[in-house]
Amino acid sequence: MRVIKKSIAAILCAAMVVTLAPYGSADAAKKPKLKKKASVEVGKTVTVKVKNAKKKAKVTWKISKKSIARITKKVSKGKKASAVIEGVKEGKAKVTAVYKLGKTKKKHIIYIILQQNLVIHGIGEKILKFIENLAKQNG
Numbered sequence: 665m666r667v668i669k670k671s672i673a674a675i676l677c678a679a680m681v682v683t684l685a686p687y688g689s690a691d692a693a694k695k696p697k698l699k700k701k702a703s704v705e706v707g708k709t710v711t712v713k714v715k716n717a718k719k720k721a722k723v724t725w726k727i728s729k730k731s732i733a734r735i736t737k738k739v740s741k742g743k744k745a746s747a748v749i750e751g752v753k754e755g756k757a758k759v760t761a762v763y764k765l766g767k768t769k770k771k772h773i774i775y776i777i778l779q780q781n782l783v784i785h786g787i788g789e790k791i792l793k794f795i796e797n798l799a800k801q802n803g
Contacts, residue, residue: 696721696763698772706751706780709736714745714761714772721745721765728758733776735759751778 694716704710714723723745725738732755737748749759756777763770 696770696772698761698774701775701777702749703777703779704733704749704751706753706778709748709750710776712747712749712759712761712774714763717743717745717763718765719743721763723764724762726760726762728760729755732778733757733759749776751776754778754780 696717697715699712702710702712717723719742721742723740725735725740725747727733727735727749730752732753733749733751735747736750739746745761745763747759747761756775759774759776761772761774763772
């Protein structure tokens with residue numbers, strides 16, 4: 665009886681020790697990410713990067729409306745996967761990045777909003793109207 669109790673106690677102690685031992689790594693691998701939205705002025709550029717990309721991954725870049733925005737520079741391999749997008753005219757465009765690693769394929773989409781240059785188009789017009797009004801008042 666005493667031997668049975670000791671062996672049960674030893675088995676329970678071993679089970680508790682085994683459950684305390686770490687199994688694999690506690691940190692899960694981070695998934696690749698891409699911003700959801702970006703805005704850029706017409707004539708300017710914005711860089712879009714894939715975060716947490718693996719070294720052996722490949723990224724292909726596509727744009728929905730080439731008349732509104734265009735991709736001027738692409739880096740498609742590894743951790744530095746990115747694209748430089750230039751605004752052509754005002755509107756909205758969708759940039760698609762297809763992330764491939766081995767047999768897995770993941771599609772990421774970012775929406776680009778293009779606006780006119782705010783300094784020239786918005787504030788500049790107000791200043792011109794103000795000057796015209798002053799000129800009319802002074803005769």
